[in-house]
Amino acid sequence: xxxxxxxxxxxxxxxxxxxxxxxxxxxxxxxxxxxxxxxxxxxxxxxxxxxxxxxxxxxxxxxxxxxxxxxxxxxxxxxxxxxxxxxxxxxxxxxxxxxxxxxxxxxxxxxxxxxxxxxxxxxxxxxxxxxxxxxxxxxxxxxxxxxxxxxxxxxxxx
Amino acid sequence: xxxxxxxxxxxxxxxxxxxxxxxxxxxxxxxxxxxxxxxxxxxxxxxxxxxxxxxxxxxxxxxxxxxxxxxxxxxxxxxxxxxxxxxxxxxxxxxxxxxxxxxxxxxxxxxxxxxxxxxxxxxxxxxxxxxxxxxxxxxxxxxxxxxxxxxxxxxxxx
Numbered sequence: 001x002x003x004x005x006x007x008x009x010x011x012x013x014x015x016x017x018x019x020x021x022x023x024x025x026x027x028x029x030x031x032x033x034x035x036x037x038x039x040x041x042x043x044x045x046x047x048x049x050x051x052x053x054x055x056x057x058x059x060x061x062x063x064x065x066x067x068x069x070x071x072x073x074x075x076x077x078x079x080x081x082x083x084x085x086x087x088x089x090x091x092x093x094x095x096x097x098x099x100x101x102x103x104x105x106x107x108x109x110x111x112x113x114x115x116x117x118x119x120x121x122x123x124x125x126x127x128x129x130x131x132x133x134x135x136x137x138x139x140x141x142x143x144x145x146x147x148x149x150x151x152x153x154x155x156x157x158x
Numbered sequence: 159x160x161x162x163x164x165x166x167x168x169x170x171x172x173x174x175x176x177x178x179x180x181x182x183x184x185x186x187x188x189x190x191x192x193x194x195x196x197x198x199x200x201x202x203x204x205x206x207x208x209x210x211x212x213x214x215x216x217x218x219x220x221x222x223x224x225x226x227x228x229x230x231x232x233x234x235x236x237x238x239x240x241x242x243x244x245x246x247x248x249x250x251x252x253x254x255x256x257x258x259x260x261x262x263x264x265x266x267x268x269x270x271x272x273x274x275x276x277x278x279x280x281x282x283x284x285x286x287x288x289x290x291x292x293x294x295x296x297x298x299x300x301x302x303x304x305x306x307x308x309x310x311x312x313x314x315x316x
Contacts, residue, residue, distance in 0.1 A: 119287065120286070121287075123281045124281065124282070127280045128277055
């Protein structure tokens with residue numbers, strides 16, 4: 001659990017679990033790579049800060065609209081016309097649950113985290129630029145309605 | 159220091175101080191009000207999560223582009239043509255320094271905070287929707303080149 005890429009794995013694992021149990025959606029995940037551009041790769045992004053005993057971090061999960069419509073349809077049987085508020089709540093909840101799951105997995109590896117308050121960003125072509133001394137890693141999560149991108153930026157404490 | 163509006167004051171105070179010392183820009187501040195819409199009121203927003211002994215929070219500072227051009231001009235003597243990266247760094251730095259300043263002020267009032275990693279959001283008409291059980295308060299900060307909006311959302315621990 002010391003390499004940078006090892007730190008993103010619990011988030012990816014927890015996200016797959018949340019997607020499967022809460023949104024009834026199966027996924028496969030790609031390998032984490034270093035993020036080069038600031039372009040958010042989805043239309044709606046959930047973002048949350050974490051502070052810990054050994055590092056601090058920021059998690060962003062970026063969803064294409066098609067995936068969110070698919071999840072809403074699976075959950076509610078139909079895709080609401082005016083779904084902006086529900087979509088925002090859904091993305092906030094998925095972000096929160098994923099972080100909670102990863103927090104438990106990381107605690108087993110000796111990393112204790114406190115979670116801040118999630119925020120949901122939406123808007124065409126929004127950019128997210130994490131400001132940390134450490135690396136920003138991104139992992140694609142493939143679903144049948146599109147790719148979700150899970151991004152983790154972190155900074156080791158001195 | 160128990161009312162909700164009292165919690166945003168140290169952030170506003172620290173921001174005014176940072177703006178004056180780092181960006182050489184004077185400001186006056188309005189009264190905090192409850193945020194009703196999710197529309198970000200600026201073009202570039204710095205956001206940071208905080209976790210604490212008594213509450214957790216998220217701070218967003220939303221800048222209109224004109225104010226950022228003004229600050230860049232004050233700092234560097236000219237407004238760079240291709241300033242996206244510098245603007246993003248500047249907003250990240252202003253967000254970080256403001257939070258650091260507020261953290262010190264709040265510590266005197268018995269609130270201990272850890273700061274997560276700041277992220278900078280840009281994009282036309284981006285929306286930011288804080289997901290907390292508590293209130294989101296917004297305070298306008300008036301400068302001669304436009305209004306900056308400082309937004310604080312928080313959740314008291316059970």
